[in-house]
Amino acid sequence: MTDTAFSSLALPTALLDTLQQLGYEKMTPIQAQSLPRSMAGEDLIAKAKTGSGKTAAFGIGLLLRLKPAHFAVQALVLCPTRELSTQVATELRRLARFQQNTKIITLCGGQPIGPQIGSLEHGAHIVVGTPGRIADHLRKGTLKLDKVKTLVLDEADRMLDMGFIEAIEGIIDHTPGNRQTLLFSATYPKQIRQLSSRFQNNPVEVSVESVHSPQQITQLCYPTSEADKDDLLVRLLSHFRPASCVLFCNTKQQCETISAMLRDQGFSAGAMHGDMMQKERDQMLIQFANGSCSILAATDVAARGLDINDLPAVINYDLPRNSETYVHRIGRTGRAGKEGLALSLYTDYESRKIRAIEEYQQQPLPLGEMGDLPSQVTPMHASMVTLCISGGRKDKVRPGDILGALTGEAGIAGDLVGKINILDHVAFVAIKRDTANQALGRLINGKIKGRKFKVRPMEAGLPLGDERPPRRR
Ligand code: AMP
Numbered sequence: 001m002t003d004t005a006f007s008s009l010a011l012p013t014a015l016l017d018t019l020q021q022l023g024y025e026k027m028t029p030i031q032a033q034s035l036p037r038s039m040a041g042e043d044l045i046a047k048a049k050t051g052s053g054k055t056a057a058f059g060i061g062l063l064l065r066l067k068p069a070h071f072a073v074q075a076l077v078l079c080p081t082r083e084l085s086t087q088v089a090t091e092l093r094r095l096a097r098f099q100q101n102t103k104i105i106t107l108c109g110g111q112p113i114g115p116q117i118g119s120l121e122h123g124a125h126i127v128v129g130t131p132g133r134i135a136d137h138l139r140k141g142t143l144k145l146d147k148v149k150t151l152v153l154d155e156a157d158r159m160l161d162m163g164f165i166e167a168i169e170g171i172i173d174h175t176p177g178n179r180q181t182l183l184f185s186a187t188y189p190k191q192i193r194q195l196s197s198r199f200q201n202n203p204v205e206v207s208v209e210s211v212h213s214p215q216q217i218t219q220l221c222y223p224t225s226e227a228d229k230d231d232l233l234v235r236l237l238s239h240f241r242p243a244s245c246v247l248f249c250n251t252k253q254q255c256e257t258i259s260a261m262l263r264d265q266g267f268s269a270g271a272m273h274g275d276m277m278q279k280e281r282d283q284m285l286i287q288f289a290n291g292s293c294s295i296l297a298a299t300d301v302a303a304r305g306l307d308i309n310d311l312p313a314v315i316n317y318d319l320p321r322n323s324e325t326y327v328h329r330i331g332r333t334g335r336a337g338k339e340g341l342a343l344s345l346y347t348d349y350e351s352r353k354i355r356a357i358e359e360y361q362q363q364p365l366p367l368g369e370m371g372d373l374p375s376q377v378t379p380m381h382a383s384m385v386t387l388c389i390s391g392g393r394k395d396k397v398r399p400g401d402i403l404g405a406l407t408g409e410a411g412i413a414g415d416l417v418g419k420i421n422i423l424d425h426v427a428f429v430a431i432k433r434d435t436a437n438q439a440l441g442r443l444i445n446g447k448i449k450g451r452k453f454k455v456r457p458m459e460a461g462l463p464l465g466d467e468r469p470p471r472r473r
Helices: 013-021 029-039 054-065 082-098 113-121 131-140 156-161 165-173 190-199 226-240 252-264 278-289 323-330 348-361 399-407 433-445
Strands: 044-047 075-078 104-107 126-129 150-153 180-185 204-207 217-224 245-248 269-272 295-298 313-316 340-347 384-389 417-422 427-432 455-457
Touching: 013 054, 013 082, 029 044, 029 054, 029 180, 029 204, 044 054, 054 075, 054 082, 054 150, 054 180, 075 082, 075 131, 075 165, 082 104, 082 126, 104 113, 104 131, 113 131, 126 131, 131 165, 156 165, 156 180, 156 190, 165 190, 180 190, 217 226, 217 348, 226 252, 226 313, 226 340, 252 269, 252 295, 269 278, 278 417, 278 427, 313 323, 323 340, 323 348, 340 348, 384 433, 399 417, 399 427, 399 433, 427 433, 433 455
Parallel strands: 044 180, 044 204, 075 126, 075 150, 104 126, 150 180, 217 340, 245 295, 245 313, 269 295, 313 340
Antiparallel strands: 384 427, 384 455, 417 427
């Protein structure tokens, strides 16, 4: 967070009120650097990650240029995934409360195109979506972009990684040459520079290295010995009880043994590292993101692929090899205005690393209060349970079908059903723990889309097909 208040910008009072209602008082660094530029109509190339407040950094300028009385797509935001598109659209809708009648729609692949065409016919001011599907609409003639004033390429590096370059070029060709183009990317590879030089007009570069301000993260460290580490860890978990956390380990083997140890002690824990098959990693991520696995023991490399906002806590089971990695790790919590907790265990041998970290971040790393920790372990199961269904996209199973099978005709209440993920041949649905058995019974005995599928609960932290009992210490 910077010390600059939003009120230092020439923003309409209604927008300032909205920002206040949302609890945004000060600008995040990327907002302070981008907003004056984007409001002046300049092109931007901004290095910022999700969690830095980047949506408001491009969203406020884009909303201010919009004429709600004019029914045409005036802003287009391209995102790599449906998940990010939904996140961006949600944030834009919250910001857009200050002016009435702003219509924002998402157009993403993996969803039926018919309702999207219907929404477009009703008119939209802002379109957020993935390049493939937007290109489909342009081909069909169901989307017009000739009135676009602002084009945003969000997570541009990921879109290029995913092979969207041709689709993006095709889309840009449908927009007017005098548009404003804002490019957001976490990294600056050569292809990003090429993309920028082709489609941007004298872009201003803005970059914020650190995405968090250390004050929002409570950092505590706890001295221990190798022999007592596991015991201290379960006491810390019993005391702080984070709804979800990443537990950083330095080796793959440790991720496995520690997550197994935690499962034995009654915690919903799983491992994530480079030796796992892609399928196992995907399943682990689904369980972590849907709240059925609350502790993820991960190596630094594996954690890079984690796309989770708002992590309440991170724990360093092992201190990282260098201080820079420590700052990256703890930066996964306490993002943009939220409280974060970063706990670190260290042995005598590692105390010099603590000093190096303090020096690097120019801030002390306070000792945690051992006396506050309980002597007894209080197990903590995740709030959700994942049920796995043996049918997926290729079987034409959609989220609505699963939700319908669970909630229809005296079924369970919709708010007990969490995230639904549909893969090619399987689907996963998260259910509140207390209702999981009832939901399982309904799905086993009932039908989804008129068909019978196999359904079974997944043990938190174990990938599907792994029927082995958790390993003992
Ligand atoms: P983003 O990087 O756009 O995904 O934003 C991350 C989170 O920070 C979102 O939940 C926003 O609602 C929140 N946020 C954005 N800007 C601010 C701000 N200036 N103050 C507090 N929270 C913010």
